[in-house]
Amino acid sequence: MKSKTTYREVLKWASSFLETCKREPIAAELLLRERQDWSKTDIMMHLNDEIPSDVKHQLLKDVSDHGSGIPVQQIVGYGWFYDRKFKVTKDTLIPRPETEEIVDIFLKETRANQKLSVLDIGTGTGIIGITIKKERPLFDVTATDLSSKALKVAKENAEVLDADVRLLEGDLTEPVKSETFDVIISNPPYISNDEVRYMDESVLHYEPHLALFAENNGLAIYQRLAKETPAILNPGGKILLEIGFKQGKKVQELFQSAFPTANVTIEKDMSGNDRLIRVKTN
Known part of the structure; x- marks a missing residue:
């Protein structure tokens, strides 16, 4: 040139x-x-x-x-989520529009003058928990992650964005097993090992497998959450879970069994794919 x-x-x-x-x-x-x-x-x-x-x-x-193959977000060091800049590294997932849709659904169902306790499980960069806190300042937001490296990034993002989110290291609900919450929201690992051959190489090589893959055909984390969340969800509370587009019915069955009297529904994203499991308790 x-x-x-x-x-x-x-x-x-x-x-x-x-x-x-x-x-x-x-x-x-x-x-x-x-x-x-x-x-x-x-x-x-x-x-x-x-x-x-x-x-x-x-x-x-x-x-x-x-x-x-290096993703744009990792080249520049950040990704955009809900019009905010979040630091990303090889130890965190890159923010995705599908997750933004789930946060949008949640925010539309809540009011700024409410006071709710929210738990974000597997926070990664902190996009869900931090965004909720910024959009709903009165909410008491806690976020957990098993990865200390991911949690370090989430803490940096919370500081830069001035979001008062409690960040705890640990496996799923373990750090908060003695507490209860009004809302539990999560984008857990849900890709099965069989799906590796269909995935973009940039995802496989540059995003953490810990945050992507789950055993039992991608259902292992949902199975654990279905067992653990009944003990920490307040009466009248709700759960919002991002899912793979082929997992709707199976995850719905898991949570309907865990919450027999709850209304457990599958919701689609803007592309028409199953994307969200919603559990609304009485």
């Missing part, structure tokens, strides 16, 4: 390169915007400007890294 080039030329080359690597070409623009803290309008305004050499070299490196 010639030494003096415009943003347009570099983006055109970078997009083509990513396409040959079977990556989304739009990632080139996204990487540039994140590095420069630009909006789409900013990009349009600079397209015909000469790109500074340091900006060009950084973009080419980022594009090369993404072409090799």
Whole structure:
């Protein structure tokens, strides 16, 4: 590539390169915007400007890294969730739109003047618990995670975003087994080992398997939660669980058995896939 080039030329080359690597070409623009803290309008305004050499070299490196499989969020060091920036590392899952939908559902069912105790199980980067606390400041939010490395990232995110969330290290409900909550919400590991061959290599190589995979065809964590949560859920409380799109009926049966008098339903995401198990107790 010639030494003096415009943003347009570099983006055109970078997009083509990513396409040959079977990556989304739009990632080139996204990487540039994140590095420069630009909006789409900013990009349009600079397209015909000469790109500074340091900006060009950084973009080419980022594009090369993404072409090799490294997710955009890990290249820039953060991901967006509910219009907030969350630090991510190789020890945490990358925030995903499906999880954002679940938080949105929960927030629409609650009011800002309520006082509820909420438990976020397997918090990872802290996106669920921190977002709930920021959107509902009166809620008492606790979040747990088995991974000390993930919990360290969650603590950093809570500090940066000024979210007063209690973060506890431990396996599922173990750190809070003597407490009770009005709401339990979780995006647990639910991918079965049989599904590995269908997964994107960037997920397999750059996101923690501890947060992705579960035994018993992906149901092991749900089975444990169905046993543990009845003891810590307040009367009239509810549970919201993210699920794999093929797991709805089986997870529904697990929790209907655990909460015989509760209303246990399956809800779909915006793509029409089963995505959420909701348990509403009497």
